[in-house]
Every structure is written in C-alpha cells, then in structure tokens.
Amino acid sequence: MMAERREFDLTLFGATGFVGETTARYLAGAAGDSARIALAGRSPEKLRALRDSLGPGAANWRLIVADAADQDTLDTLAARTAVVITTVGPYQRYGLPLVAACAEAGTHYADLTGESIFTRDVIDRYHSRAVATGAKIVTSCGFDSIPSDLSVYQLYRAVVADGAGELEDTTLVATVKGGVSGGTIDSARAMWETIAADPAAEMQISDPYSLSPDKSREPRVGRQSDHAFGRAAAITPSLRGWVGTFVMAPHNTKIVRRSNGLLGWVYGANFRYREVMDAGTSPAAPLIAAAAAGGVVAGMRTVAVLSRSSPGRRLLDRVLPAPGTGPDEKARAQGWFRMTTHTRTSTGAEYLATFAGQGDPGYQATAVMLGESGLCLAFDGARLSESAGILTPATAMGEALTDRLRATGMVIDVVARPHRS
Known part of the structure; x- marks a missing residue:
C-alpha cells in the first residue's frame, strides 16, 4: 500500500460518537493484541475515558486529537496510519476533508455513508488522486451497503x-x-x-x-x-x-x-x-x-x-x-x-x-461490518483488489471481507x- 510502515495499522475517527463507541468496543475484542490501533476525535478527555472503559485489549491504544473542521489535524492523522475508518457524519457536511487527506497520503479509508450526493462528490474530487497514491477509499461499509x-x-x-x-x-x-x-x-x-x-x-x-x-x-x-x-x-x-x-x-x-x-x-x-x-x-x-x-x-x-x-x-x-x-x-x-x-x-x-x-442492523451489525472492513484493509493486503480510488466494499475487499464477516457469525x-x- 505504502512504502513506509505507518505508526498505526488502523485509526477509528469519531470514536466517542454513538456508532463510533460501538465500533471501538467491537475492535477491542476482535482486533488482537498485535494490532496497532488509535482512537481519534476532538476531545482528548472523552477519548481517554472511552479507552479506559474498553478493557485490557485497548490499554495500549493511542489517542489522536483531530477535528473534521481542521484540515491540518486530518492531514497529520492520515499520514500516521495505514487505514482510517470514520463514523463522523453527516458525511456531506463533515466528510470531505478526511477523504482529501487520505487520498493525498495514500491511506486506505472506510466509512458508513448512505449519502449518494457525498459519494458522487468524493468520486469527482478525489478518485484520480487516490488512484495515483494507491489509496483505497471505500464508502458505505455498514448496513449501507x-x-x-x-x-x-x-x-x-x-x-x-x-x-x-x-x-x-x-x-x-x-x-x-x-x-x-x-x-x-x-x-x-x-x-x-x-x-x-x-x-x-x-x-x-x-x-x-x-x-x-x-x-x-x-x-x-x-x-x-x-x-x-x-x-x-x-x-x-x-x-x-x-x-x-x-x-x-x-x-x-x-x-x-x-x-x-x-x-x-x-x-x-x-x-x-x-x-x-x-x-x-x-x-x-x-x-x-x-x-x-x-x-x-x-x-x-x-x-x-x-x-x-x-x-x-x-x-x-x-x-x-x-x-x-x-x-x-x-x-x-x-x-x-x-x-x-x-x-x-x-x-x-x-x-x-x-x-x-x-x-440491530444499523448499529450493532454496522459496527461489526465497519470494524471488519478496517481490519480487512489493514491486514488482508494480499487478498485485496489491486484497484485504488473510490471503491465499493465488493470491489475493494470482496472475498476477504466476506470470509471475515462469516467468521463473526453472519x-x-x-x-x-x-x-x-
């Protein structure tokens, strides 16, 4: 994916929100001890409280302060991690700067959007750059779609x-x-x-x-x-x-x-x-x-x-x-x-x-789908599509994600x- 080894395998942005916290709790049990995971959001206090509540599986996770309205913080976040998964929506309002950062840094990305207007905007703005940097920008990685x-x-x-x-x-x-x-x-x-x-x-x-x-x-x-x-x-x-x-x-x-x-x-x-x-x-x-x-x-x-x-x-x-x-x-x-x-x-x-x-399909199951999408992008590189750009779950992860979700009981x-x- 990228020549250098990033500081983190996977970063969850929006970790203290409703779906973000559910996803963090899922990752704490599913990621494994060797996974280098970070939690990102605006409030260091809330991030710390969340990490402390997740148990020993998350004790060594790092915290990153980043704001959807602050491009510099998002650029720094994207440069530090191999994969970002984000629950910060509505994506039409808040999502474009993070996609821009990931497309520029060659960082894989997954979100939960069900907003077709946002997805079209992302394609028009960032597909070519993501192809050039090798970034897989995968939208709609929850119950949508x-x-x-x-x-x-x-x-x-x-x-x-x-x-x-x-x-x-x-x-x-x-x-x-x-x-x-x-x-x-x-x-x-x-x-x-x-x-x-x-x-x-x-x-x-x-x-x-x-x-x-x-x-x-x-x-x-x-x-x-x-x-x-x-x-x-x-x-x-x-x-x-x-x-x-x-x-x-x-x-x-x-x-x-x-x-x-x-x-x-x-x-x-x-x-x-x-x-x-x-x-x-x-x-x-x-x-x-x-x-x-x-x-x-x-x-x-x-x-x-x-x-x-x-x-x-x-x-x-x-x-x-x-x-x-x-x-x-x-x-x-x-x-x-x-x-x-x-x-x-x-x-x-x-x-x-x-x-x-x-x-619950929109929350409990969606947290599993997003979490496994992030883990798939981070650790299943040999099984992923060679394609880059603005992709879909099937075209980016196909069989690898299918096998992961089956292993969760789906x-x-x-x-x-x-x-x-």
Whole structure:
C-alpha cells in the first residue's frame, strides 16, 4: 500500500460518537493484541475515558486529537496510519476533508455513508488522486451497503462458477428489526438540505446510475425505480405476502451498480437490480407495503420542503432525534436482519443469496461490518483488489471481507434454486 510502515495499522475517527463507541468496543475484542490501533476525535478527555472503559485489549491504544473542521489535524492523522475508518457524519457536511487527506497520503479509508450526493462528490474530487497514491477509499461499509453489495457479488461469482450465464432480474428482499439513531436521521436530513439548496442535486438521487464510472456502458434495461408496492410472488413464485419500498434502496442500488461498472460490467448485459422491504403475510401486509411505498417519498419531500427555510429547519431540530442518540444496548442486541437476493440468469437458472445476522442492523451489525472492513484493509493486503480510488466494499475487499464477516457469525451464502419454466 505504502512504502513506509505507518505508526498505526488502523485509526477509528469519531470514536466517542454513538456508532463510533460501538465500533471501538467491537475492535477491542476482535482486533488482537498485535494490532496497532488509535482512537481519534476532538476531545482528548472523552477519548481517554472511552479507552479506559474498553478493557485490557485497548490499554495500549493511542489517542489522536483531530477535528473534521481542521484540515491540518486530518492531514497529520492520515499520514500516521495505514487505514482510517470514520463514523463522523453527516458525511456531506463533515466528510470531505478526511477523504482529501487520505487520498493525498495514500491511506486506505472506510466509512458508513448512505449519502449518494457525498459519494458522487468524493468520486469527482478525489478518485484520480487516490488512484495515483494507491489509496483505497471505500464508502458505505455498514448496513449501507455491505449486505447488498456482497450479496450480488457472491451471486455473480456463483453463476460464473456454474457456467449459468449472466445476472438479469435481481431483487433484494429486506427483513429487519432495528432502531433509528439521530445520526442516521441527520445524514438523511443533510442530503435533503443539499437538494433544497441545489435542486439539480436531486438528479443524483433519482438517477439509478449516478455513481457509475461510465454511464454510456450501463445496461440498457429501461427505467428503474426504487419505489415498490406489490405481491412478493411477482419476484419469484416461492415468496408469499407483500413488499414495499425499502428506505435504503436509493443508495444501496447505486453502490451495487457502481461495483458492476468498476468490475467491467461483468454482472450482465441485462443486469437489472432493485431492493424491496418484506411487509409480511398478515391481512395488514398490503397496507404496510403501501404505507412504506408512499411514506418514504412523502417523508423525503417533507424534509426537503422544510429544509428550505429557517423556521422549517428549527421545526426539524425539535421533532427529529438528535445526533449522538440511538437504541440502547438491550434493543441493539435484540435486533436482527435477513436479506435475501433473488436472481434469474440469462440461461433461465435461478439463484438465491442470503445475508443475515444478529444485532440491530444499523448499529450493532454496522459496527461489526465497519470494524471488519478496517481490519480487512489493514491486514488482508494480499487478498485485496489491486484497484485504488473510490471503491465499493465488493470491489475493494470482496472475498476477504466476506470470509471475515462469516467468521463473526453472519450468514452469507448462495444456492441454486430449482429451475422453473
């Protein structure tokens, strides 16, 4: 990665925030005694208190004072470490300076962003420099968008291994139990405030290929929408119940399509991808699915409208969860997720990918995903892609990250389904 050996293998920036602390606690148990880890943030007192609470596994971790608004501190941080993982969001507001520092220093980077506008901005500003320095800048390394990205990547590998053609209609069905933190709400709000200030930015949300490395090479499969409402059997006859809009689909689907492009559009000439939410089979399921389909759009539009004025922003401040808040430890432990991705190939074969895990998907499971992404970038160099630049989880870490997450207890597998005529 870089000619010299850095002072740290891995640095966690934003360690004292809600997700940052959860990630630090995960790393304290998972990293191993030989890993040279640092915790970074604005407050040395909070960093010290966090380290002291992590137990003997973190006793020798170093502390770095750095501020997202102070470029010099970020440049120094990036120069000292081989890998940075960051939980400091909303990334559209606070994330660009750290990416700039890592791209310049040749430092690998992973974040948790679900903000497509930020990701597009990072590509436009820093991809070329990161390629030149060898930095792997990997966005969306949490529940946004590792299950989506790795599931489709593993489907592709299985289909190729079986000689079963190319991926065509592919749909992820999400079933989750988890809470929402103030940080997640604030990230969504930051994105819609950007749109309110620059309406042209909305095209980056509505365009399914807005993160593509080359739109002219994308599959010609007609209009694709992230809004859904209908019977699950329309995806495959074995499914029951109803599906609706999955709130994370607008970002996840773009990450999956970017992976396809970065890999040379290998998923297929007619690869078509979408994500939906499982609304269940109860008598109320059609209403739940319809509410999801309409509620996501209505909520986004409401935030966008309110964000255009000072009174509207003050109202949002009062009614939305504050950054730094989220589900308590018991609720995080009781959460879970199960993502099933169904595909039909150009030869008519059908495959099913499953990505499932225990723990609140947006927080407990996300801390595992981000932590393992950082460890993967730091210690699995021989198994990583040779590519550099603004990458995705699948294109940067692929099999190495898949194996790491399986070792934590997450289920990631692909099976061929009986053929239907």
